[in-house]
Amino acid sequence: MVNCDIIHGDCIQILSTIPENSIDLIFTSPPYADQRRATYGGISPDKYVEWFLPAADQLLRVLKPTGTFVLNIKEKAVNGERSTYVLELILAMKKQGWLWTEEFIWHKKNCYPGKWSNRFRDAWERLLQFNKNRKFKMYQEAVMVPMGDWKHKRLSKLSETDKIRDTSKTVSGFGKNISHWLDRPKAYPSNVLHLATECSNKKHSAAFPEALPEWFIKLFTQEGDTVLDPFMGAGTTNIVANRMNRNSIGIEIVQEYCELVRQRLKPILQLPLLTQQYEIIRQKNCFEIH
Amino acid sequence: MVNCDIIHGDCIQILSTIPENSIDLIFTSPPYADQRRATYGGISPDKYVEWFLPAADQLLRVLKPTGTFVLNIKEKAVNGERSTYVLELILAMKKQGWLWTEEFIWHKKNCYPGKWSNRFRDAWERLLQFNKNRKFKMYQEAVMVPMGDWKHKRLSKLSETDKIRDTSKTVSGFGKNISHWLDRPKAYPSNVLHLATECSNKKHSAAFPEALPEWFIKLFTQEGDTVLDPFMGAGTTNIVANRMNRNSIGIEIVQEYCELVRQRLKPILQLPLLTQQYEIIRQKNCFEIH
DNA sequence: GTTCCGCATGAATCGATAG
DNA sequence: ACTATCGATTCATGCGGAA
Numbered sequence: 001m002v003n004c005d006i007i008h009g010d011c012i013q014i015l016s017t018i019p020e021n022s023i024d025l026i027f028t029s030p031p032y033a034d035q036r037r038a039t040y041g042g043i044s045p046d047k048y049v050e051w052f053l054p055a056a057d058q059l060l061r062v063l064k065p066t067g068t069f070v071l072n073i074k075e076k077a078v079n080g081e082r083s084t085y086v087l088e089l090i091l092a093m094k095k096q097g098w099l100w101t102e103e104f105i106w107h108k109k110n111c112y113p114g115k116w117s118n119r120f121r122d123a124w125e126r127l128l129q130f131n132k133n134r135k136f137k138m139y140q141e142a143v144m145v146p147m148g149d150w151k152h153k154r155l156s157k158l159s160e161t162d163k164i165r166d167t168s169k170t171v172s173g174f175g176k177n178i179s180h181w182l183d184r185p186k187a188y189p190s191n192v193l194h195l196a197t198e199c200s201n202k203k204h205s206a207a208f209p210e211a212l213p214e215w216f217i218k219l220f221t222q223e224g225d226t227v228l229d230p231f232m233g234a235g236t237t238n239i240v241a242n243r244m245n246r247n248s249i250g251i252e253i254v255q256e257y258c259e260l261v262r263q264r265l266k267p268i269l270q271l272p273l274l275t276q277q278y279e280i281i282r283q284k285n286c287f288e289i290h
Numbered sequence: 291m292v293n294c295d296i297i298h299g300d301c302i303q304i305l306s307t308i309p310e311n312s313i314d315l316i317f318t319s320p321p322y323a324d325q326r327r328a329t330y331g332g333i334s335p336d337k338y339v340e341w342f343l344p345a346a347d348q349l350l351r352v353l354k355p356t357g358t359f360v361l362n363i364k365e366k367a368v369n370g371e372r373s374t375y376v377l378e379l380i381l382a383m384k385k386q387g388w389l390w391t392e393e394f395i396w397h398k399k400n401c402y403p404g405k406w407s408n409r410f411r412d413a414w415e416r417l418l419q420f421n422k423n424r425k426f427k428m429y430q431e432a433v434m435v436p437m438g439d440w441k442h443k444r445l446s447k448l449s450e451t452d453k454i455r456d457t458s459k460t461v462s463g464f465g466k467n468i469s470h471w472l473d474r475p476k477a478y479p480s481n482v483l484h485l486a487t488e489c490s491n492k493k494h495s496a497a498f499p500e501a502l503p504e505w506f507i508k509l510f511t512q513e514g515d516t517v518l519d520p521f522m523g524a525g526t527t528n529i530v531a532n533r534m535n536r537n538s539i540g541i542e543i544v545q546e547y548c549e550l551v552r553q554r555l556k557p558i559l560q561l562p563l564l565t566q567q568y569e570i571i572r573q574k575n576c577f578e579i580h
Numbered sequence: 581g582t583t584c585c586g587c588a589t590g591a592a593t594c595g596a597t598a599g
Numbered sequence: 600a601c602t603a604t605c606g607a608t609t610c611a612t613g614c615g616g617a618a
Contacts, residue, residue: 081391100372105414115430121478124395191412192413366591366593400590403592409593411593411609583617584617584618585616587613592608594606594607598603
């Protein structure tokens with residue numbers, strides 16, 4: 001049975017109680033600068049880096065050497081200009097010892113219509129990947145996507161040169177992979193994710209759709225691993241992790257959110273094991289990414 | 291008749307001869323750090339900001355107060371980590387006096403193939419928008435795109451609340467917009483562009499597809515305006531600008547490229563006006579963006 | 581003439597090998 | 600140890616020749 005700790009309290013204080021090198025994946029979407037002011041007080045863009053760095057330092061401590069930190073964030077436009085605090089944060093985290101290994105783009109397919117005279121709708125967010133080491137765990141096969149028509153065209157008639165390359169190259173060469181393609185009708189994705197935002201039918205509005213943490217949990221963890229969200233909010237990361245048989249820890253300063261997430265988790269945790277397995281399979285099949 | 295000046299020489303030196311406040315749009319894709327070494331010598335990531343800033347300073351001078359600078363660039367991964375020189379460049383250009391107004395994402399549908407243990411294929415590039423003032427010229431209607439199924443889905447099932455809002459809100463409210471959508475099958479795009487790179491099977495390989503400068507030329511200029519590309523390369527920006535009845539200036543350090551671009555421009559400039567118009571219309575119809 | 585299919589090739593990135 | 604070059608991977612695109 002996997003474990004799910006929902007902890008109420010100050011992020012940095014709680015983080016300091018977590019053992020070092022114990023977390024496989026950190027996935028979080030912290031309050032953006034000047035957003036969610038009602039609940040978090042609103043951190044001004046000027047102060048954002050200063051505010052975030054102590055948490056980043058603790059995250060660096062608790063993450064396993066082979067683990068990954070994925071940070072979902074997007075600076076907004078203020079007075080006609082984009083804030084630069086995210087850029088400054090990346091530079092500052094590098095100085096802390098983080099490696100900035102990749103920047104994924106989340107393309108929000110259905111961002112809400114809107115019109116401004118000086119800009120278009122903002123349809124993307126950053127997913128910044130940080131690591132402690134150049135070698136980290138990545139399970140690429142877990143996020144492979146269905147191939148298009150391409151495969152069938154390509155495989156239907158192997159050219160002579162393909163066959164020549166087949167034999168003339170080394171054993172691990174091109175030809176080998178053709179047989180791989182026959183076996184698996186899937187291809188690796190790129191660093192651009194096309195996901196729709198979720199409808200806000202739920203009582204609490206989640207900052208991101210379930211498919212987002214799901215994708216990264218698949219990519220960077222295995223069953224039984226531990227996922228941490230230090231700015232839990234609606235608990236999407238934890239609920240998805242739980243469904244995927246990963247242990248998870250969620251930290252949240254707002255007591256009410258903790259209660260809501262515990263309520264949402266309860267029915268899942270109480271299900272008999274077989275039903276849970278079924279749930280996991282269903283979810284996997286439903287997962288959509290283009 | 292529009293004008294097209296292809297100038298051979300050092301970028302900064304030539305820029306200094308251009309009158310201040312004379313350019314409506316700067317669209318360019320400079321050599322990225324450590325790329326295109328054969329032709330440009332390859333600027334190291336460490337030196338990149340230092341190398342680019344003098345040019346950026348001249349560009350700030352020649353751009354009209356209502357003009358726009360669009361910079362196409364993407365940092366690459368070296369030894370498992372992403373370079374940060376682009377982030378540093380944005381911060382440095384702000385100190386120069388530029389406003390960083392927007393970051394568009396170019397999603398490259400046909401990015402370079404490859405497989406690595408620690409990352410997926412890089413399928414996007416940055417299009418950084420800079421301005422001199424908060425007020426700049428933007429012709430949003432020029433880049434409106436055909437609406438997809440989304441419109442029909444959305445309109446076929448109007449909820450009760452939608453209908454209530456229809457009548458209860460102000461004239462410029464949601465309901466008004468719905469009727470607008472019915473009238474015109476076009477929608478404003480977002481800040482994510484989906485374009486394929488152009489294939490190198492053409493006689494001259496361009497770093498970016500024609501649709502890319504075309505989109506920004508439409509968005510930020512009108513006929514008779516002047517477009518500048520200070521790192522011309524294959525001259526895609528200038529050729530597209532010319533076709534769209536915009537004046538253009540291209541600066542290029544490699545003499546041979548200048549000659550090639552002049553050759554490509556010659557037949558267009560010699561066409562009788564009517565044929566040119568036809569050419570422009572054809573191009574518009576071919577333009578594809580999702 | 582069309583449509584179909586083979587083929588070459590990139591602003592890529594890593595790891596191994598060589599100097 | 601550090602840098603330079605080379606080989607391997609693998610996909611959308613457009614050209615050109617074939618059917």
